[in-house]
Amino acid sequence: MGNKNSRLKHKKSTIKKIPEFDQIESEQERQDKLLDYYLSTDINSIDRLHMYHFLKSYLFQGNFSSPIEDKLIKGGSKVLDIGCGPGTWLLDLANKYENSYFFGVDFKPIFPREIKPNNLEFIEADVTDGLSFHDNEFDFTHIEHMSLVLTPDQWDVVIPELVRVTKPGGYIEVSDRRNSYVGEGPIFRKMSDALWASCLKRNIDTNLIYNLDSKFELQPNIGKIHRIEKDLIIGPNGGKIGLIVQDLAFSYYISEMAIKNLSEEMGISEEEYKNMTEKDLVEEFKQTSAECVHFRFWAQKQLS
Secondary structure: OOOOOEEEEEOOEEEEEOOOHHHOOOHHHHHHHHHHHHOOOOHHHHHHHHHHHHHHHHHHOOOOOOOOHHHHHHOOOEEEEEOOOOOHHHHHHHHHOOOOEEEEEEOOOOOOOOOOOOOEEEEEOOHHHOOOOOOOOEEEEEEEOOOOOOOHHHHHHHHHHHHHHEEEEEEEEEEEEOOOOEOOOHHHHHHHHHHHHHHHOOOOOOOOHHHOHHHHHOOOOEOOOEEEEEEEEEOHHHHHHHHHHHHHHHHHHOOHHHHHHHHHHHOOOHHHHHHHHHHHHHHHHHHOOEEEEEEEEEEEEOOO
């Protein structure tokens, strides 16, 4: 990576130029690029996030599990979504609950700038630097799809901030998936292990998210934590929803950055990786029942 030789043609001879030190990509630069991929702004990544939103809404039969809907219908409530991405979750809610107010924060501005409901505002900011909102400002704070983005130290910043900006009596909800599978075949296991290994190089603990509710229990003024889990099977053995998840998985695994990074983690060529993904993995999903667990947990902030 970054060691391509440039060639200068002079008459009939070919001279190979040794790359300068600053042309050689460092491991940190590679990991920064990988993080950029997880926060990608390309159209395929955004489409995948849109589809994933509707998949989870179908799976849980709703966009949230906290008992906040009556307040949203009544109006005047304020809702905050951290790491909002393209804003699909917020756009869905803002159109449904027209008398409440919605705010999305993300440091990658892939959310709509102008074409959006009047009760929705997007803010470009990095939550790991702290939130600019006042204490006790929101009736409902929400965060999802951040398990492959935030390090344990960053979670230690984000969780208290979620609690701080939530009103007493308001709710905090986390939505994500367990970053491991049950019943997967050897090919999918190798690819998943390569993905977790690449995350570990960025100091991401992929197992943390599944037990993150234990960190919320340590926060002051947090009431009983409620939890719900939904299982699904990836591939044709999971029915129509399983095929949708399979398509989402393929969309990720055959992306340019995934091919480049995961083939390297697995110690195989990019061509071997492509063949394995596009041919062998498809067949494997037909023969296996890889179980994927999605979950939500939520809690109410108590009076001081």
